Amino acid sequence: MSAAAVVTTGGLTKRYGNVIAVADLDLEVRQGEIYAFLGRNGAGKTTTIRMLLGLIRPDAGEVRIFGHQVRLDQPSWLRRVGSLVETATAYPNLTVRENLELQRRLTGAPAVAVARVIEQLGLSAAADRRAGQLSLGNKQRLALARALVAAPELLVLDEPANGLDPAGIVEIRELLRSLADDLGTTVFISSHILVEVAHLADRIGIVHNGRLVEELDRAALVAAARAFSAEQLTEQQRADALLTLELERYFLARTDGSVQ
Numbered sequence: 001m002s003a004a005a006v007v008t009t010g011g012l013t014k015r016y017g018n019v020i021a022v023a024d025l026d027l028e029v030r031q032g033e034i035y036a037f038l039g040r041n042g043a044g045k046t047t048t049i050r051m052l053l054g055l056i057r058p059d060a061g062e063v064r065i066f067g068h069q070v071r072l073d074q075p076s077w078l079r080r081v082g083s084l085v086e087t088a089t090a091y092p093n094l095t096v097r098e099n100l101e102l103q104r105r106l107t108g109a110p111a112v113a114v115a116r117v118i119e120q121l122g123l124s125a126a127a128d129r130r131a132g133q134l135s136l137g138n139k140q141r142l143a144l145a146r147a148l149v150a151a152p153e154l155l156v157l158d159e160p161a162n163g164l165d166p167a168g169i170v171e172i173r174e175l176l177r178s179l180a181d182d183l184g185t186t187v188f189i190s191s192h193i194l195v196e197v198a199h200l201a202d203r204i205g206i207v208h209n210g211r212l213v214e215e216l217d218r219a220a221l222v223a224a225a226r227a228f229s230a231e232q233l234t235e236q237q238r239a240d241a242l243l244t245l246e247l248e249r250y251f252l253a254r255t256d257g258s259v260q
């Protein structure tokens with residue numbers, strides 16, 4: 001193993017009544033890696049992320065972040081983690097800038113951090129608007145900006161692409177890539193849409209019914225996609241995929257410009 005493990009789980013398990021939301025999950029995410037946690041609705045992604053962040057207690061197993069056991073009575077590790085979990089919340093009557101300023105003070109980040117994240121998330125035009133009046137996509141950008149204010153070493157993002165348009169998804173993908181490449185930020189990101197993470201992740205863990213079904217690195221992902229499409233795709237599906245791709249490029253070209 002080359003890089004240090006930033007997130008480790010061992011035998012992580014959570015039940016809700018008869019439902020096993022997360023079952024005996026062993027994960028290891030290394031420093032500077034972008035790890036995508038991919039699964040269908042109800043697979044156990046949010047439950048896992050809540051346990052990673054210490055928001056809920058596992059029934060069994062443990063989580064280590066930066067090598068330390070996650071304990072809420074000793075939350076020093078939290079300062080090094082930026083997170084976004086499911087429905088993002090901000091103070092609706094405060095502006096984007098005020099929300100970010102509040103987050104900056106809470107985390108002890110330097111004064112320049114607010115301007116930096118406004119720029120990083122393309123929120124300049126919306127900076128003085130109230131958070132409650134933002135479009136869904138800009139709410140999500142604000143949530144991401146809050147996660148980034150303290151320049152965390154680890155980002156834990158639950159479906160960060162929710163509400164973003166295709167151009168926004170590409171922007172966020174590039175932002176996360178540059179954080180990982182330039183600053184060595186470790187990223188744990190969940191998604192239920194493969195294409196969102198296929199071009200971003202260094203590794204993808206597929207979760208189903210709370211279990212880790214498979215882990216694929218980039219090479220394995222490309223090989224699996226090639227082998228699968230060669231065997232399984234009909235001519236019609238190939239044509240449909242191509243059309244979708246071309247239409248998306250056309251749409252992006254016709255709507256090129258900054259987000260308001």
Ligand SMILES: Nc1ncnc2c1ncn2[C@@H]1O[C@H](COP(=O)(O)OP(=O)(O)OP(=O)(O)O)[C@@H](O)[C@H]1O
Pocket residue numbers: 016019020021039040041042043044045046047048192
């Ligand atoms: N607080 C809760 N009480 C009861 N059951 C829950 C609770 N939270 C999650 N579950 C159940 O645990 C399972 C996993 O849910 P979870 O929210 O982790 O899935 P998910 O992968 O995040 O799905 P989605 O893609 O829809 O966000 C589901 O069957 C869900 O109904």
Ligand SMILES: [Mg+2]
Pocket residue numbers: 045046047086158
């Ligand atoms: Mg979820």
